[in-house]
Amino acid sequence: MEPTRVRAPSIRDVARLAGVSYQTVSRVLNDSPSIKPSTRQRVLQVIDEIGYRPNQAARALVTSKSRTIGVLTSTTAHYGPTTSLRAIEDAARAAGYVVSTTSMVTGDPGSVTESLEHLMAQAVEGIVVIAPQVRVFDAFRELALTVPLVTLDSTAADSPRSMAVDQVAGARLATRHLIELGHEEIIHLAGPRDWIEAEARMHGFLVEVRDADLRTHPPILGDWTADTGYRVGHELLGYRDFTAVFAANDQMALGLIHAFLEAGLDVPGDVSVAGFDDIPEASHYWPPLTTVRQDFAELGRRAVALLLSQLEGTTEVDHRQVTPELVLRSSTAPPR
Amino acid sequence: MEPTRVRAPSIRDVARLAGVSYQTVSRVLNDSPSIKPSTRQRVLQVIDEIGYRPNQAARALVTSKSRTIGVLTSTTAHYGPTTSLRAIEDAARAAGYVVSTTSMVTGDPGSVTESLEHLMAQAVEGIVVIAPQVRVFDAFRELALTVPLVTLDSTAADSPRSMAVDQVAGARLATRHLIELGHEEIIHLAGPRDWIEAEARMHGFLVEVRDADLRTHPPILGDWTADTGYRVGHELLGYRDFTAVFAANDQMALGLIHAFLEAGLDVPGDVSVAGFDDIPEASHYWPPLTTVRQDFAELGRRAVALLLSQLEGTTEVDHRQVTPELVLRSSTAPPR
DNA sequence: TCTCGCAATGTGAACGTACACATCAATGAA
DNA sequence: TTCATTGATGTGTACGTTCACATTGCGAGA
Missing domain, CATH: 3.40.50.2300 (Response regulator)
Structure with a gap:
């Protein structure tokens, strides 16, 4: 049986075994310039032998x-x-x-x-x-x-x-893509109100839509979840004057697609859906999702x-x- | 302009302002039993006034x-x-x-x-x-x-x-479900070799298949990603002597489905796919995924x-x- | 040869807290 | 009255490290 380990080795233990002062050990630890190479090596060897670990608490205390x-x-x-x-x-x-x-x-x-x-x-x-x-x-x-x-x-x-x-640029990319495809009635499913990135994506969308002189639907606020996308998708089915939806993230896009497919619509035949983020699953959604990748x-x-x-x-x-x-x-x- | 803050207030600063010893302050902080209520209150008030925060490093050092x-x-x-x-x-x-x-x-x-x-x-x-x-x-x-x-x-x-x-139980649930539906040729897309939970799910699958006296296909090893599920799905299309796949997680199940749908197969008409985890998106996959939920x-x-x-x-x-x-x-x- | 300077190392604090122990007053029993 | 008991508080010290400031030894230039 090992004897009970009373206390972890300290810088002084290392010093004693290496035959130097504790300050020298400290210098080795903080690789201070003026240490003789042979001394450094001896200290490092002792450190390794007894498994010494600097005490972070003590360090933090003195250096604040x-x-x-x-x-x-x-x-x-x-x-x-x-x-x-x-x-x-x-x-x-x-x-x-x-x-x-x-x-x-x-x-x-x-x-x-x-x-x-x-x-x-x-x-x-x-x-x-x-x-x-x-x-x-x-x-x-x-x-x-x-x-x-x-x-x-x-x-x-x-x-x-x-x-x-650059969230604004990303949102503009997706929106412009939909516009260039010929969509004129595009709906934006945004993120929650006080999220800064949601705000930025919404802004990018609005700028691009306005630049193209398209009719602006007020964005719908979501909460990033697929569940919300699904619910909103169902609600959107009520009024059909849109041909594309730009969702503020991939999960909401997935929910939207689910609602559309379930209602018998074809994506992208009847409705185009674009997402944001390019999560690893996005390329395997059905249909594979057009989205904006960010690193x-x-x-x-x-x-x-x-x-x-x-x-x-x-x-x-x-x-x-x-x-x-x-x-x-x-x-x-x-x-x- | 505020004067330069030299140093954060310490327990001694609190003690001085409250007119007690630092030990008394320490006792208040660690709510020791024998402190007069009026003293405690005075100390707490000073703490609040000067915005004193206990120094974790000092605490950690002394208590180890x-x-x-x-x-x-x-x-x-x-x-x-x-x-x-x-x-x-x-x-x-x-x-x-x-x-x-x-x-x-x-x-x-x-x-x-x-x-x-x-x-x-x-x-x-x-x-x-x-x-x-x-x-x-x-x-x-x-x-x-x-x-x-x-x-x-x-x-x-x-x-x-x-x-x-209980991963084994979960895997058995999914496998038994497929067996009860009448599937006799079930393939398991497992997780990576040295993952313990992958091992457990695989074990659950094998036990259940063996109990039902079904032919055992050797499980295929994946890496949890949808990409792998997709690749494996493509490979599986080569030999058609299976009617169901049990994937060790939802992402791989998604990839499998993607490969199958892309090849013109119907899920679940031609192939049933079950996953594991029940991630929030699983219910919005197309088709919505049968899976095993864990908390x-x-x-x-x-x-x-x-x-x-x-x-x-x-x-x-x-x-x-x-x-x-x-x-x-x-x-x-x-x-x- | 002496001294200056620098490289290499050592000594004495201090950081802010908790623990062990000491002290003091008030209380109650003998 | 005296003394033990208890509640409330104070004093000394240690935790392990780094910083500021010595101190040593040695070689080079005068």
Whole structure:
């Protein structure tokens, strides 16, 4: 039987075994310049032998840096945010940061504040907000937080700093595609009201429709789910003066198609449907979905780069918007 | 202009302003029993006034408890794991723990070790592994980690502790459903080889098929993606001695259906397809997908409860497997 | 030969908190 | 009255690390 392990080895244990002072060990750990190579090697060997791990708490205490990045995300498990989140984690880890995630209930104002408080209580050094809603900025201003904040998918002009896919351009791409096919009555199924990206996509749609001098139907507000797409699809069947629908994400597009097919309509024969996001399943929907692709992972990586540049003031950041791309598949066609 | 904030208020600042010793403040913070109500109130008021926040690093240093739970997940953004993850975060937060997530590249052995090291370097008090692969346990044993580990979706007998949906039962439900419809040639499109849940579903399928004295086709190994389902679907079209396919998840089922419909087959007329997971989109696939529903969120909550019971030795945990449920839709029917 | 300068290393704090123990007043029983 | 008991609070110390500031040794230039 092993003796009871009383306590993890500390920097002093390493120092004693290597025959140097604790400060020398500290210098090796933080690779300080003036350490004799032989000394460094001896210290590193002892560290390896006894399995020493620096105590993060002690480090954080004395440097008052937690090396933690907080991520605020929505509770719902959408593809885009999740993909960005993974990319954020990877990028942060590569830069020596730890990521602590917390989710807020969409639509609950208290939840945003509470989540931000939770992150601040952990002394995060910076915050990334994924898929932000207007409300987040309000809460942020209200709390007067003292750490840098970066947002994803936000094109809000008043955001402290944001890294975004050009949602407006993406929406225009999809809308123009439908217009060029010859559609003159296009309906937009938008995302929830206070979501900034939903707002941007809606704006892109409206601009493009207006530019083409088409009649503007007021966009319908959805909640990103396929269920809502399905319900809205059913309602739309009531009035037939449209030949195409542009949904603000792929899931709602799927629901729409379901409703149309179920009613005996042909997609894209009777109605064209375009989505947004290009989730991995979109190419296997029936019919395969025409949609707008955005690089969620790249977005996450850039967000971290942007945050780090504010934290460490070193790296130059590519601050341009990520450009989305139209992916043509089989759910859109010229009107009959 | 505000003067430069030199340093965050500490417990001593609170003590001075409240006219008590720092120890008294500490007691209030950890709600110790013997504090005069009037004193407690005075201290709390000062805390509120100056916006004091306990320094987690100092706390962690002295208690040698980080109050952090590490979560190890796969890089790919699947619905199930993501949903469980959100539930884990919520449950952990409710219990006063912080969650730090890290992802491993599926199929890369080094990545598992590296991710575990990363979590240990943060001094996490416990680890939850989502969607584990056999390899994780190997790495875990190898590192001889000193914190409790809980796994999700694992029915491996040798896991330290696991919280699972009864995958075998779920697979049997789906398979039996196809058999009862009259199918005699059923193919199983399984998940990747070393995924424990893939193994379990495959096992459930084989048991049920054997019980019914049907001819056993060797399961085909997939990678959970719709793309693979599509490719396999195409290959299957080569030999027609099957009337039904049971896919190990919904995405692969979607890909299969895509391949079949594209080839002019009718689903479920010519081929029945059943999936697993019941992701929110499954009911809007065309045709709506018959699948097996599992409660990912409940799984996450129970995993945290299990972990906390090991960390704090208090709560009694419901350790039964979560029971999955068959959801009948339109992608399955009797064979022609 | 002496001293200056630099490379390499060491010493004494301090970070903010919780624990163990000490202190003090008030209370009640002997 | 005296002393043990208890409730309420205070004092000293340790946690493991980094920072600021010594201190040493050695080679080069005067």
